[in-house]
Amino acid sequence: MKIGLIFGTRPEAIKMAPVYHQLKKNNITVKVILTGQHKEMLQQVLNLFQIESDYNLEIMKENQELSELTGRLIIELDKIIKKEKLDYILVQGDTTSAFVGALVAFYNKIPVGHIEAGLRTGDIYSPFPEEINRRLIGTIADIHFAPTEINVKNLKKEGISGNRIIKCGNTVIDSLKWIIKNKRELLKNIREKYNINNKKYILLTMHRRENWGKPMIEVLNAIKDYINKKEDLYVVFPMHLNPRVREIINKTLKNCKNKILLEPLEYLEFIAIMEKAYYIMTDSGGIQEEAPTLGKPTLVLRDTTERPEAIEAGTAKLVGTCYKNILKYMELLEGKLYQDMLKVGNPYGDGKTSERIRAYLQKIESEGKI
Structure with a gap:
């Protein structure tokens, strides 16, 4: 099984880091495709979590409009995905990198897992462009890794069947707990x-x-x-x-x-x-x-x-x-x-989200669905 992780911003890297290490630890082939939507801020996180990238598109340039960013990402990601022949692609959250990653995966008929799925404000311009990005990813994704019950309900309202939704918490809690424990x-x-x-x-x-x-x-x-x-x-x-x-x-x-x-x-x-x-x-x-x-x-x-x-x-x-x-x-x-x-506790997870994502991917592989 060969899994592609597509991301390009610092928050995405933070939330992808525990998934990356879970997959690697379980001998799953991982290809990390960085878009470079963030530059300096992204590299800091890669160093902290010891993530080794296979590609870096370095796509950002000064005063780049969203439409130009989207167009360039489509072209460059398509080249890599065609070359690597990935079995599955994971995207995280609501960035332009995540949306275009899912879109190009769809163009190449590769199944997509959406990490942090089901978040909604109800207003397509708030936040902009993130709200529409996550809705569009939700339309494309084969499996939705939803952090909370509210996210699950949002997805079901949009007609996504329950067997394509996994409530699993948020990977950011995995990363944060690792830092608090190891970097005191x-x-x-x-x-x-x-x-x-x-x-x-x-x-x-x-x-x-x-x-x-x-x-x-x-x-x-x-x-x-x-x-x-x-x-x-x-x-x-x-x-x-x-x-x-x-x-x-x-x-x-x-x-x-x-x-x-x-x-x-x-x-x-x-x-x-x-x-x-x-x-x-x-x-x-x-x-x-x-x-x-x-x-x-x-x-x-x-x-x-x-x-x-x-x-x-x-x-x-x-x-x-x-x-x-x-x-x-x-x-x-x-x-x-x-x-x-x-006095309030954390409604977003227990620090084991990445384990649940990895377990799901191994399960569908064993069932011959990858």
Whole structure:
């Protein structure tokens, strides 16, 4: 059995890493095809998790439009898939790399497994373009590895039969638990490096396209006004590389006294900072899954989320980007709400998701379905 793993961003690599090692450990032939949708950030994760790639398309270039990225990926992935004669292809999540990987697999009549299947917001433009990517992958995929029961129900509503859906948790929990167990001393050293070991701080991340401009300005103004009233509370903000995002950050937070602005962090560095944060404010999807494992209350800076499990469980609050709402929830986290959110467990998995994915692939191979 020869399995192709197609991915190209840092979050995809983090979530594919435990699957890669499970397959390799069980003597399954793996071909890692990197699209290069992320560059520097991707390599950091490959090094951390010791993933060896077979191909790297290095597809990204400055100011590339989505349509151009999609077209180039179709052409380049098709060449590799035809050459390798893969038995099965796995894609993860909702990136353009994942969507095009599934599409080209379909063109070549190779079955597709979708890791992290069934996430939905109900709005095809939020997040953009991720929501439509995952819906399109869902139409193509032969098997859907769904993290939670909500994801299973979403897929069934779209007409996908239950025997093509496996509820198995999220692979990001596998990766996070491995790091917490194996990199304890390094995590402590990283916090010392950034001089935050003894500081009380909020971890902030914000990068989504739909939040560029006014939404980001509103959020940052609220955080600035709140932090400036506190003597001992800091905001730690790893800044996205995009120049438009950085311009807004530097201008809006210019007079924020307790700000710690950082360059983009390696994954291990980010986990180190997340582990000791007071709480988290983010528009990221993956952080909503990781935060409950670390027991971190999270304010989600979006109007919709494809990860409602944390909202329903109570470990996260969907707060949008309105100035008044941001201030309201930051003030609420000074009281009982904070303690209530701390008590909630992780609805996203037990750290054994990659084992379940590997076991399924071996099962269908033994049944002659691969």
